[in-house]
Amino acid sequence: xxxxxxxxxxxxxxxxxxxxxxxxxxxxxxxxxxxxxxxxxxxxxxxxxxxxxxxxxxxxxxxxxxxxxxxxxxxxxxxxxxxxxxxxxxxxxxxxxxxxxxxxxxxxxxxxxxxxx
Amino acid sequence: xxxxxxxxxxxxxxxxxxxxxxxxxxxxxxxxxxxxxxxxxxxxxxxxxxxxxxxxxxxxxxxxxxxxxxxxxxxxxxxxxxxxxxxxxxxxxxxxxxxxxxxxxxxxx
Numbered sequence: 001x002x003x004x005x006x007x008x009x010x011x012x013x014x015x016x017x018x019x020x021x022x023x024x025x026x027x028x029x030x031x032x033x034x035x036x037x038x039x040x041x042x043x044x045x046x047x048x049x050x051x052x053x054x055x056x057x058x059x060x061x062x063x064x065x066x067x068x069x070x071x072x073x074x075x076x077x078x079x080x081x082x083x084x085x086x087x088x089x090x091x092x093x094x095x096x097x098x099x100x101x102x103x104x105x106x107x108x109x110x111x112x113x114x115x116x117x
Numbered sequence: 118x119x120x121x122x123x124x125x126x127x128x129x130x131x132x133x134x135x136x137x138x139x140x141x142x143x144x145x146x147x148x149x150x151x152x153x154x155x156x157x158x159x160x161x162x163x164x165x166x167x168x169x170x171x172x173x174x175x176x177x178x179x180x181x182x183x184x185x186x187x188x189x190x191x192x193x194x195x196x197x198x199x200x201x202x203x204x205x206x207x208x209x210x211x212x213x214x215x216x217x218x219x220x221x222x223x224x225x226x
Contacts, residue, residue, distance in 0.1 A: 004159075040125075040218060040219070041218050041219070042121075042204050042206070042216030042217050042218050042219055043160065043204075043214075043216050044216070045213060045214065056213075091159055091160075103147050103148045103165075103167070103208050103212060105150070105162055105165060106162070106214070107162065108152075108159035108160050108161070109159055110158065110159050111158075111159050113157075
């Protein structure tokens with residue numbers, strides 16, 4: 001399977017704990033995105049990387065959230081001191097963008113469903 | 118502010134045709150995507166429009182009118198497996214995707 005993969009698929013944690021999610025993009029893709037989605041809503045942008053550089057972070061992303069893509073391949077999203085409001089589906093997407101082109105088609109992974117008790 | 122409007126829910130009959138509308142007001146426009154999302158799964162790419170007109174891809178077609186800030190997704194010969202949410206997303210002037218809340222499509226036999 002050469003699609004986007006995410007791990008774990010489900011995570012249940014207690015409030016106040018830290019959690020980390022992993023995303024492996026399609027191998028030749030240079031862009032990687034993180035989104036959060038709650039029931040009945042569209043994906044909410046969190047951050048994105050071009051290769052290893054984090055180019056943009058949503059203003060909605062609190063300082064409890066941090067993302068890395070150290071070698072320009074897989075990425076991790078960490079949430080510290082989780083709150084019940086963090087319960088959501090966390091989606092990762094990747095895309096291939098060419099020099100001079102800014103609009104790319106994003107391909108999504110299966111998501112990690114986080115439940116904070 | 119930026120806004121994407123889609124109907125919350127639609128119902129259609131197996132074998133029929135359904136049109137899902139999307140209107141948008143965004144800061145700039147660099148294209149519009151339609152994605153399909155089955156319950157509990159990730160969105161999957163359906164179509165991308167950047168120029169006015171109709172793009173046909175099998176049973177699915179997508180239309181765009183930039184002057185009207187309007188798009189629709191047309192699904193023909195509906196099958197039960199088409200029951201899903203359909204998400205409209207616009208690429209704004211910063212090349213960010215602005216997502217609608219999605220339209221839940223229910224197909225009845």
